[in-house]
Every structure is written in structure tokens, then in C-alpha cells.
Amino acid sequence: MTGQLVRPDAEGLRRAVAILRADSVVAFPTETVYGLGANAFSERAVGEIYRLKNRPTWNPLIVHVADVDAARALAETWPEQAGELAARFWPGPLTLVVRRARHLPGIGAANDTVAVRVPAHDVALSLLRASGLPLAAPSANRSEHISPTTAEHVVRSLPDVPLVLDGGACSWGIESTVLDLTGEVPRLLRPGALGLRVLRDVAGPIALPDAETADGVARPSPGMSRRHYAPRARVVLCKDVDDVDRSGLAGPIGVLAYEGTEGTEILSADPREYAADLYAALHRLDDAGVATILVQEPPQTEDWLAVRDRLGRAAAK
Ligand code: TXA
Numbered sequence: 001m002t003g004q005l006v007r008p009d010a011e012g013l014r015r016a017v018a019i020l021r022a023d024s025v026v027a028f029p030t031e032t033v034y035g036l037g038a039n040a041f042s043e044r045a046v047g048e049i050y051r052l053k054n055r056p057t058w059n060p061l062i063v064h065v066a067d068v069d070a071a072r073a074l075a076e077t078w079p080e081q082a083g084e085l086a087a088r089f090w091p092g093p094l095t096l097v098v099r100r101a102r103h104l105p106g107i108g109a110a111n112d113t114v115a116v117r118v119p120a121h122d123v124a125l126s127l128l129r130a131s132g133l134p135l136a137a138p139s140a141n142r143s144e145h146i147s148p149t150t151a152e153h154v155v156r157s158l159p160d161v162p163l164v165l166d167g168g169a170c171s172w173g174i175e176s177t178v179l180d181l182t183g184e185v186p187r188l189l190r191p192g193a194l195g196l197r198v199l200r201d202v203a204g205p206i207a208l209p210d211a212e213t214a215d216g217v218a219r220p221s222p223g224m225s226r227r228h229y230a231p232r233a234r235v236v237l238c239k240d241v242d243d244v245d246r247s248g249l250a251g252p253i254g255v256l257a258y259e260g261t262e263g264t265e266i267l268s269a270d271p272r273e274y275a276a277d278l279y280a281a282l283h284r285l286d287d288a289g290v291a292t293i294l295v296q297e298p299p300q301t302e303d304w305l306a307v308r309d310r311l312g313r314a315a316a317k
């Protein structure tokens with residue numbers, strides 16, 4: 001598509017590493033979504049992420065590392081639970097918030113803590129190993145827009161990104177689950193790819209976000225602003241898409257539904273498969289030029305927590 005999209009072969013990785021070492025940024029695939037990465041030790045490089053994404057500086061970034069030892073090196077203390085969770089779920093879509101080691105610069109407003117994860121993607125791991133750097137990397141989209149699950153999505157959202165390693169579509173298609181391990185009990189900061197049930201098997205009880213706001217959307221993590229993950233079109237959630245009064249809605253109208261219903265985009269009735277295709281479907285609806293997206297609300301069960309969270313934010317005005 002453009003010269004920025006690069007195959008993640010030896011030459012592509014070499015170019016990416018050279019850019020990272022020169023304090024600039026590179027987009028790369030992970031198993032969740034594409035990340036926009038920079039050397040976490042370089043304040044200049046991290047600043048470049050905030051500038052390109054137009055991200056508010058109070059919102060801290062996740063630092064990606066190649067293995068548990070590299071994660072521990074960024075932490076002041078490494079709780080026993082971090083060890084257990086990492087052993088079970090890393091590499092994988094789980095981000096752990098722990099106390100930050102003093103030699104790592106604070107990233108965003110997170111003065112005392114750092115969010116770390118080991119991504120389960122060959123390209124991401126090759127990049128981490130080849131660069132030898134911990135990579136601060138938020139999702140590679142403009143702030144508040146839909147996260148990218150393909151390299152093409154990245155270039156469309158961030159045309160000025162110097163290089164994108166093209167690893168095809170992301171398998172999970174939704175961001176990692178973020179758990180805060182700095183308190184007595186692990187606390188869920190962002191529902192994500194890994195469900196609570198599997199996490200509880202290892203971590204025991206998990207505190208859920210307590211700060212429900214007036215609009216019913218929790219705002220537990222600095223980055224969980226109400227409007228987020230938003231397509232250009234207006235998103236309207238509804239119990240039954242056929243029952244909605246469409247007279248007041250701007251057209252063209254697209255319908256995002258799950259199996260068994262009529263719609264422009266039909267997603268799986270299985271929460272994991274639904275999540276894997278959700279952002280790509282929202283991108284497609286935007287590309288089709290719809291002004292309104294009617295979204296059939298998924299069931300109110302824990303398995304659908306992350307999907308419901310993202311849809312709720314996409315629909316917030
Ligand atoms: O799956 C993912 O997590 C993707 C891929 C690229 O790894 N990354 C991602 O990053 O979603 P981002 O920046 O879009 O979201 C990071 C979330 C935000 O809600 C941010 O506020 C929170 O993690 N976060 C980062 N550092 C934190 C910290 N020290 N304490 C609390 N929350 C933190």
C-alpha cells in the first residue's frame with residue numbers, strides 16, 4: 001500500500017531496530033492489536049508516541065518486554081502474584097501494573113507504577129529481542145479512535161508513522177486485560193482479551209472497577225476515558241435493531257449484529273470470535289461511509305465484559 005508497510009523479515013527488523021535506536025517510533029503487530037513502539041528509556045522517543053497519536057500526556061503507556069526477567073528489571077518490587085500470573089499467561093494478552101523501578105523514567109502520569117507485558121507474537125518478540133529495548137507501546141491509532149488490527153489500519157490512522165512491520169491480522173483483535181497488582185487484591189483496570197474466569201483461577205478474587213460514573217461506564221484506569229475506541233460514525237446501542245425508531249438517525253445506517261440477525265456486519269455469537277472481528281468491522285463500516293452504526297447489544301454476562309466495555313465507549317458522546 002505505502003512504503004511504510006514492511007515485511008517483518010530480517011531486513012525489515014533491521015530497519016525497525018535502527019529507527020528505534022535513533023529515538024523514533026515503529027508500529028508492530030501483537031496478538032491483541034498493533035502497537036506504536038518506542039524505547040521506554042528515551043523520553044524523546046516516548047514523547048514522539050504522544051505527539052503522533054495526539055494522546056494526552058496524563059495517559060501512561062504499557063511497556064512491552066521479551067520475557068519475565070526483563071519485566072522484573074523494570075519493577076521496584078515483583079509481587080508473588082505477578083510471578084504466578086506471568087508464569088501462566090505470558091507471553092500473552094495480560095498487562096500487569098507494578099511499582100516502577102527508579103531507573104525507568106515515569107511514563108505519562110504514572111509516577112510510581114509501570115504497566116508491563118510480554119506479547120505473544122513472533123514479530124513483536126523478534127523486535128524486542130533484536131532491539132534489546134523495552135518498548136513503550138500504546139495501540140497504534142490516533143487517540144480515541146478504533147484500535148488497529150491490521151497494518152493497513154495503522155497507516156490510515158497514523159499516516160506519519162515512519163515504519164509499520166506488517167504481520168497480518170491480529171489474532172485476539174482486542175486489547176490486553178490490565179490488572180493492578182500494587183494493592184492487597186488484584187484490581188481490574190481494563191477488561192480485555194483474557195477473561196476474568198481464567199485470571200481468578202490463578203490470582204484468586206479480583207476487585208472490579210468501583211468507580212461507576214453517571215453514564216454507567218467505569219473509569220478505573222487513566223486511559224479509560226468515556227469516549228474511546230470510536231469510529232467516525234455515531235454508534236447507537238440497542239437491544240433489538242429491528243425495533244429502533246430510525247427517523248431521527250442520520251443515514252446511511254449500518255447495522256452491526258451477531259449471528260441469527262440481519263445486518264450489514266454479522267459477527268460471531270461467541271465472545272472471543274466476536275472480539276477478534278469487532279474493530280475490523282467498525283473500520284469496514286466507516287469505510288463504507290455510514291453515518292450511524294446500530295449495534296445489537298451483546299448479552300450482559302462476564303464473557304462479554306471486554307466487548308461491552310469497548311462498545312459502550314464507542315457509543316459515548
Ligand atoms: O493489548 C494491548 O494492551 C495493546 C498492545 C499494543 O499491547 N496496547 C494498548 O495500549 O492497548 P494503550 O495505551 O492503548 O492502553 C493502555 C492502557 C490505558 O488504559 C492506560 O491508561 C493503562 O493501560 N495504563 C498504562 N500504564 C498504566 C499504569 N502505570 N497504571 C495504570 N494504568 C496504566
Ligand code: MG
Nearest residue numbers: 138139140147
Ligand atoms: Mg489504545
